Every structure is written in C-alpha cells, then in structure tokens.
Amino acid sequence: MINTVIHESGHALMALLGGDIHEISLFVNTEGVTYTSHSSWFGGFFTSLAGYIFSSAMAFLGFWLLAKGKNKVYIGILLGFIGLNLIFWVRNFYGIFWLITFGISFILLLIKSKKVVVETVILSLASIILVESVTSAFDIMALSFMHPQAAGDATNLAKSTVIIPVQVWGVFFFVQSIWWGVLSYRMGL
Template sequence: MSRIKELISWKFLLFIAIAIILTNVPIIGNYFRVVNTVIHESGHAIVALFGGKVHEISLFMNTEGVTYTSHSSWFGGFFTGGAGYVFSSFIAFLSFWFISRKQYKPIIIILLALIGLNLIFWVRNFYGIFWLITFGAAFIFLLFKGTAAIVEHFLLMIASILLVESIGSSFTIFLLSFTQPYSAGDATGLAQSTHFIPAQFWGIVFLCQALGFAIAGFKVGAYRINK
C-alpha cells in the first residue's frame, strides 16, 4: 500500500480537485465547463459528416449545447447520436495520455482544430462565438508564447476539467434516463432511433464508457504524470 501511495502523482490528484472546485464556481465555472460541451457537440458533428450534414451548433452560457444535423441513413443518425459522450470521454483520456508523455503541442492543436471548425463552419450564436474566440486566443497564446510550466499546468487543468465533466455529464444523463426517460437528451434520441431499446439502456452505456475512459485516464495520469 505504501508503494502505491508513492507511485500516485499528487499533481494529478491536486488538479482533479482544482477542476471540481473551479467548475462549481458561479459564472467562471460554466465558462470553463463549456470546453467539454464544445468537444461533445463536435463529436456529434464530426460523425455526422460521414454521410450526413451539419447545419448548426449552438453553445450556451449554462453549458448546454445543441447540434442540428441531417442524415441520409438510419445508421448515420444512430452513430451521430451516440458520438457526443464517447468523444468527450476519449478526448479527456487522450489529453492525459499526451501530458504523461510531455507532448503538449498535439493537445493544443487538437483543441484549436475543434475550435476553428466550430467557429468557421458551425457555431452562429453570440455566446458560442464569444467563447470560441476567447478560449481559442488562450490556446494560441500557449502555442506561441506560453512557457513550459504554464503550458503544462494549464493543459493539466483543462484535461482534469474534461475528465470531471465527462463523468459528471454522463452520470447526469444516466439519472435522467431513469427519472425522465423522455427528456434524457442523447439517451432519449437513441431510444427513439432503436425503438425497442429504452433510454435507460443508453444511459447505462454512456455512464459505463465514461467510467472506462476515466479509469484509463486515472491510470495514465496518476502513475505517469510527474509529482
């Protein structure tokens, strides 16, 4: 047990704690939480491009988001509906994977690419544009002017927020699938697409995948990121 305690990175645990506290701060917390919303909605949009069309994405101050798409087949709509939570959980894990290997530029480039796609092609509401410009500017600064320490700690904070939010949002949709199955967002959408598979099943799927990626992210972050 003592050996395990020695291996665990307290830096990782500290930033997870900071992410939990920061995302619960009024106004500023929602601003940072929107990064998960952008990745979630981008997941829907990217999958929709394979045989479908993305019409518009809206991002809101309360951290909600919506992606309007159309599809040429049932399969396109099904995979688009399930992509959001999986994509955000995967990006959270991928961020810790890159950080553990001290490869910071790929994370910045990935996030800037998603921000750029949303800003140029999809997002048209005022708050969404404001968020993309301001957050994008922060990442551009990191890419060209940020010191090694600032880049590492800022990205570690973003990765921690993504991990916390991917679990939190999946848990919320899991609860809604049981308490309000007809108003449970993507779980309801998938239930309507599959007809015989209820929203509760999809709520469980979303939660399980989030926990799976979170465990993988914890193993990478807690044991490989420098203390």
C-alpha cells in the first residue's frame, strides 16, 4: 500500500500545479484512485504521467538517502505524504485506517528505534517501493496490450495525446521504472 500512497500522491502533487484534487481513495487490494480536474490539457497530461514516475523516483530517493546516512529523512518524507493524504485528500474508511496505522508506526519508529532498526526499515521500504513500482508498471504495460481501454494512466495518456497509442505509454512506464531500478541498484553498490 505504501507504493500506492506514493503513486497517488504523485498524481495529487502534479494536479496542484494546474488543477484541483477532489479525493484520493485507497483500497484493501492495494489499488488507489485520485480524482482530479484540470484547467488545461497540460495539467491533465502531467497529472496522468506523474504517478508511476513519482513512485519510481521515491524508491531511488530512499536508497540515495540511506547511502548518504540520512536515515530518518526518508521516514519523515513518508510521514509527510501520509499527513497530506490524511488531512487533505483521503476520505474512505480503509484509506484513513491505513494512513493512521502506518503514520503511528513511523512515528514510533523514529522515537523508539535504534539506528540499525531504522536503517533496516528504510531499506525494506525502499525495496518494497522499488519492487512495487516495477511490478505495477509491468502490470500497466501488460494491460495496455491485453485490455487497452483498462490500462489506467496509460489509457488516459493515449486519450490525451491521440497519436501516441496506449501501448507506447505502457512500455514507457515500465522502462522508466527499470531505469530508476538500475539507478537504485547502483546506489547500493
């Protein structure tokens, strides 16, 4: 679910630049949806583009911060996203429950845990986010070929760009996730 929170937050943050965020819903099956409206084509385009790229970049950020010894900064950033979502955007019961539960867990981690525990949790979270960013991008790529009308952000982008088919957007999301994954791996070397 943490990758979904980051993915949907990426959509929301981009929507803030040229539109409105109405609501984010988080679901028990780890899916999520961000409802936005935009005043321009560019706003809708970049909002649709943002989710997968943002979650891949956030995985890399976790590895980078860990390599730099900024162990608690990543937890602080994740807490910031949890707080933003809880205060402004998420309104469904499961989403609120998940955000509160993980928010409390992260706060306790920062207050009560030793450095090695924090490092292990950060490594685990960054790894989970990285793996989920790649697998969810792969899923969208596969959907773009098998069910192009049901490929989420790739379908939205294909409708926005008209001349670029949904499959190209699906492949793009997968390739960018692999690129961020390689950068994350190199950060750990």
